[in-house]
Amino acid sequence: MNRSIAIVCPSKAAIRLANQIKSVLVEHGRSVVVHAKSDVTDADVPFTDTISHIRDLFTGGKDIVALCASGIVIRALAPVLDSKFNEPAVLAVSRDALSVVPLLGGHHGANDLARLIAKGLDAHAAVTTAGDCRFRLALDNPPAGWKLQNPRSAGPVMAKIVDGTAVQVDDSLDWIKDGKLVISNEADIKLISSIEMASPEKSETALVYSPQRLAVGVGCERGVSPDHLIAHIEATLASANLSREAIGMIASVDLKMDEAAIHHAAAHFGVSARFFSVSELEAQKDKLQTPSDVVFAEVGCHGVAEGAALAAAGVSGSLLVAKVKSDKATCAIGLAAEPFSSALPGQKRGHLSVVGIGPGQSEWRTPEASNRIAEAEELVGYGLYIDLLGSLADGKTRSDFPLGGEEDRCRYALEQAGKGHNVALICSGDAGIYAMGALVMELLDRSEDAGGVSAAAKRIELTHVPGVSALQAASARFGALLGHDFCTISLSDLLTPWETIVQRLEAAAQGDFVVAFYNPVSKKRRTQLARAKEILLAHRPPETPVLLASNLGRETENLRIRTLSELEVDEVDMLTVVLVGSSQSRKIQSGDRSVGDNGWQAYTPRGYAKRIDAEKS
Template sequence: MEKLMPITIVCPSAAAGELAVSIKTALKNAGHPVELHGKGEIEGFDVSFADSLAHLKGVFSQGRAIVALYASGIVIRALAPLLDSKFDEPPVLAVARDGKSVVPLLGGHHGANDLAHLLAEALSAHAAVTTAGDCRYRLALDNPPKGWKLQHAKKAAAVMARIVDGEAVSVSSDLDWLDNSEIARADSAAISLDASFAPVPEASTETSLTYSPQKLVVGVGCERGIAAADLITHIESVLASNSLAPEAIGLLASIDVKMDEDAIHQAAAHFSVPARFFAVEELEAEKERLKNPSDVVFAEVGCHGVAEGAALAAAGSEGSLLVAKVKSDKATCAIGLAAEPFKAEMPGKKRGSLAVIGIGPGTPYWRTPEATSLIASAEKLVGYKFYLDLLGPMADDERRCDFPMGSEKDRCRYALEEAGKGHDVALICSGDGGIYAMGALVMELLDRDADNGGVSDAAKRVALTHVSGISALQAASARFGALLGHDFCTISLSDLLTPWETIEQRVKAAAEGDFVVAFYNPVSKKRRTQLLRAKEMLLTKRPEETPVLLASNLGRPDEELKMRTLATLDIEEVDMLTVVLVGSSQSRQWRSGDRSVGDNGWMAYTPRGYAKRIDGENRE
């Protein structure tokens, strides 16, 4: 099924929360991934913010569709400095606080008008659509239905204006989606609405709009590592040689071993179509329909044709091969013709994705917009149950794949294999996914052969993204000031995977190097001596008054912050949810008059060496 655009609902206050939830329900029922962003802490919302105008600008800059529960003027003032081309802007809608009016402000023909009508129906409201074609005909001539694409769309405004003004047009019988429109028609009109696979010259846009049915499949085969520009140029050459418009392409298709070929995905993005892949058995099933079967290709990959086979497999049993394969130095290209335009359901298999996401220590305030966006759009959320719980309402039951503590290999393997099946998966980690979390284990599984504890070939071809998060050591340092202001290191005291002798060597090196040290996994229920031993080793190299920060449950309601010294550090105050930061010999404690920061005003920092400059300026 086609993946619909993700939408961000921006809510100004808790008082508008009920309306925001109603809008979210309507959009989710329509299949859209949805995030709720609220000003201040609003229970059940995914992201909190403090400044409405700045937040609207940020979301818009990410290219995300926005439903804003604000007056139109507020949204306009926020986004006006960012506006450039109407062809690139995402949909933006303003919804009245009483829920009675839905106003599409931007991106009317990129989905905003359709969203306005959807929400108006769900809220029993009025869709205040103002675009001319929609007002007169409930029709956007520059936004045809799925499966059709307008050629020279940026040059079509003049013809569309004449049609909206009531001038009669001749309409191709192939454009049956216009049958129920109220457009004035005449067989010999001066302007026309046409349907064609062939490219039309730009000059024709003065008298006609030409729509291409997206029935073409571009089947491709290529050398590993081919430059995207070379593949795109080859496809464009084949299209031009056969008088076929790029707008008529419905999808690119290839063999599944090419699922991770970057050039194919860049070519698909260039033509604004999906890429789909087929197993070798599916391509070999098309052998009898190939125009150029090759025993050489069969010997290499197991089927008699990649480009032609993929084009035919995607075109389906009722489709045909329109253009036999054409070779370039590094690629082959064939064109298939499907019986119907490609719309929502696509043949073949899409490339799945895995996003290893660090969500920070706990609070949504510390979660990056990229992380929130990928979580909202993921088909599956995989993680330790406690971490998924931290997502709150974003981790809805139908997407959750909970794993217990200690099942790290199982959850990473599951995430990779599900992505290998074509799903978009988010693997949720606390803090930063690359710091003592699942990022490294995912990479290790990918780096191993399947018969040596690794994952399947399909899992190795997924689109992999690592999304950074705020680590516990960053959050702890920030809560107390700036203890990480100079060189620092992190050491895990867990000897479950690393021998204690190795850990001891690293603590000794950190002590001798005078690094600020962040200790992860400082203790467990059964392991109580390692932190004590680390304390003893550090005391041989730095003063007893060295500041020590104990931070537990960072960013959560039961957050606890304690300031100690290396001498007064008590192991019994530390548990599994505590990160321990030990200063260097140069680190300092300082008490602020603001008792709401640090530990009752106690803060810490590590000077970087600016004292020499400051003292020198004072002497001058």
């Protein structure tokens, strides 16, 4: 998954620079989320305290570009600094946009990110890492397709090189030879290329780089534990004296695309998992060392582990280690002709995020929602909801669907993810409350011939991202009407029989619940809300407060408070949420006329009055 970069904008004056940097990064295929002080309107994620927010982003592993003085970032992160070997990239950009300073994670992307931003801003990248400055390369940050076996030796070795010590360099390390090192075939310090595990005694005098040419093919029982599969891969590598750093990818058959152990193993070794169809694996039959008729009968190909290793290694590759079996898994290792880099063979597992963005304003959108949207390749949803994302949707493929096209948009989103894409299905409010979350699950629950989705779509990674629901927002705007037991009822009888809705209305009225009505009216449906009012009036006082909230969180927001007896259907439209209090709900007027409806607010007590009265007596 493409990890998003957090641009931290601490003031209104810096938002223009934030958007400028975002444009530079988006143009280069990077996912970006603009975090800004809550009084900045043109931002993706709001925050209140700059220091604590930067600290939270860092501890959460986010790459950070902070538009403030370096000292602010240093003071924020000093208490939580630990190991330089796993820290994210942290940069400070001066407010005049002339200096880009990588502070942390220089060899984890910060230096490269600084140069990229500086080039886009016509600024100076203030890189201070010794190797980068003197030799124009970072020995502990090799290019894509290479990994350093002994990164903790890089510091001492680099110190000697900076002092002028010459080095021997293997012929295959062209990217090192392009630098400005002093190279000698007689030097004591060696820069070595090897797919084999290096001996410990080399750590003081050599840096060992592994070209990521190994394709680890795996097969396993359904539900095998990640620990078992990881241990089996490690044992297979050790028996062949192969370096784990030389692994370029984990490969398997596409029927295993939703096998958790395979994805855990890929994450453990820091590589991607890719999958091949049965026909692609069967095409490797003549190259298999241990073909199996049993596997063919069960799966449709004569070997999963060896077939996947060979398919990943490509036509110029070979099988380096034949299938090794445990009681629950198989492992084989292919050797590709060149290191694997960004363009991997096979298909990645698709991902669908079902995202609730809240009622409208960005302040109500959770950071997780913003991050999932930033990381997505494609946005799917009702066009108005995608429009509400503002700049967060910039540079992304979007597929707009009309109102009433709910099934089509969910099916499309699932099938796009089934093709290996990262898709975000955008919903207002909370996607799991009267929205697309349940429909996505229903389509997954059905067989394909019964109106469900394809087998590929069923194997995707699925994430449901919660959002602030309209009923929560409406209650908050007026105070705390949902302070005690409540329920929600949709008055739409398009999918639920009206008789069932009446039963629920009667039960809610008798149970004295606060009731939130969704879909209270439509252009053609005008009688259901009036009937609901009658049912509730039979069980609670006519002065029961009723909240009407339209276009919550948007410029056209309209808040009104009525009594149950005053409620009129004509005051309500499709964009209105209706909250009806219980018999215990109260209406009060605040001295601040800007809250609620001209100062009127409402709440439902939980029973603290007994405790308060007892304390007074």
